[in-house]
Amino acid sequence: MNSTTHRQIVARQQADETPLVRYLLSLLAMAIIGLFLILPLVAVLVEAFRDGWQAYMTAITDRYTRHAIGLTLFTALICVPLNTLFGVAAAWCIARFDFPGRSLLTTLIDLPFSVSPVIAGLVFILIFGAQGWFDGWFAANGFPILFALPGIVLATMFVTLPFVARELIPLMQQQGAEQEEAAIMLGASPWQMWWTITLPRIKWGLLYGVILCNARAMGEFGAVSVVSGHIRGSTNTLPLHVEILYNEYQFSAAFAVATLLAGLAIVTLIAKSIVEWRQQRQWESASS
């Protein structure tokens, strides 16, 4: 839809409401956001600094916290590029080609969204566990999967699989293949077509998917909790570390570490808004 007419329709609808209703509705929305989003964030910060700045710094520079940060970043560093690669490939297949099983593939990509992360974790236990399908073959041969880094990466990959693909499929379907076909007709190589036509057109959508994928990869709790084994200084990611600290009655330390995750969330939010805004502009300039 042309975005100027869209805005006009919205403006007309707004004018139909009485000012009172409009104010009440916005007030309600603000109240809900305050209660469910701002208040918890404030609570995290207040609790984190309850024992003072010194205690905060001690908590977030603790050996185990640093290890948890390292592990979380490292996991994201593996999962996000792989899922980006997969997401682009899958979106390309689904948006550009018609093949048997196409809609099945689209549905399957959504599977991690609809499966509870705990179940995802348990599935890996069933497959790779010492009593599982492979009978602990990997661990016995010096490459443990569960309760070690590979398990954490696998579980994280599983839950973050759909983010990039989900973002790109509708975008690429909407854009259509005409420009790419034109490029090929004019003699561009597939790589030239990809770098000069496809990528520039999807870059903001791609980035948006990557940001969401990264946020989830760093924040995942359920699936990772099942496969991690909770070994401090070894398989303990940031969200798990928050839980451990809380269970050890180190409440302000738990919240201090939680501010790191909250910080990540805020950075993600800002990055996401910027990308959304750029994406919007790109669409507008494309459609005008």
Added chain:
Amino acid sequence: MSQLTSWIFAGALGLSALAATTFAQAEEIELLNASYDPTRELYQAYNPLFSHWYREQTGDNVTIEQSHGGSGKQARSVIDGLPADVVTLALGYDIDAIADRTGKIPEAWQSALPHNSAPYTSTIVFLVRKGNPKHIQDWDDLTKDGIEVITPNPKTSGGARWNFLAAWIYVLKEQLGDLSKLDDPRYADEISAAQAAARQFVGDLYRHVPVLDSGARGATNTFVQRGIGDVLLAWENEAFLATEELGEGQFDIVVPSVSVVAEPPVAVVEGNVENKGEAAERAARAYLEHLYSPEAQALVAANYYRPVDPEAASKEDLARFPELELHTVDEVFGSWREAQATYFDDGGVFDKIYQP
């Protein structure tokens, strides 16, 4: 960090993790202790004590990593492949389960160390809000109208299973007067009436439980932090920790007339530690044996566990433990295996009496 970097290394060179982690210098030993929930503070204190002592004895440097969770859940993880070198769990059955399903622990593990391999004991007491506003004095007060009881899920938590059995013991004791009658066939009718009464009472008790957490620490947090419930059935050590270190002056401990001797046992997971070589095996054994040393026993008492050898513990620490009538699981239920099969396995008594 070292394992992480070794992983990066291994990944980058396409080497197996084995090369990076287990061929390290022999005197650098890493052990993993898979433990249950409330021992966090105890092992935080004991690990440096042991490492220091062991270095002086042998020159080997031992680093101990900890993993904590509900006792049943931890046993499950070890069965599924968690590479724990020693397990220090809440009750014998969880170690039996590992032995049965993996063969990594010898069947006769319980006789490997003194006192049935339990270097410390505890019992089950009540934690109530300051001043005991609901006047809870003994087990039978727990099923009165309007009382909310907090106890974790016996399916996953060791502490919860001790709670369950302690309540059961109380009723048998009330009904029979003398628990030695349990072994006497002449009292068969009396015993079956007492067992029925116990089943009735414990069923009532669980109708007063608003939330079943998966582990003891979660239940304590529910009661202490979230302020839910009138009474927490707790490990004695957990109750002391809550009163003295968490909410000083906010809670009282109520000691019931009868309770259970909770014996949290320890064992070396031979099938895991043997992969790390002989030095690690020796260290794992020493790690558990040293728990019985006077200095460790003093530490045990300071962390609110009852030491099996109270000689070295400070008088003040020992004075905190109230005297009450205590019975063991073996005495009342035969063994943990039997108790587990009767009460907690799928389709057992707990499943029949607990309807959420």
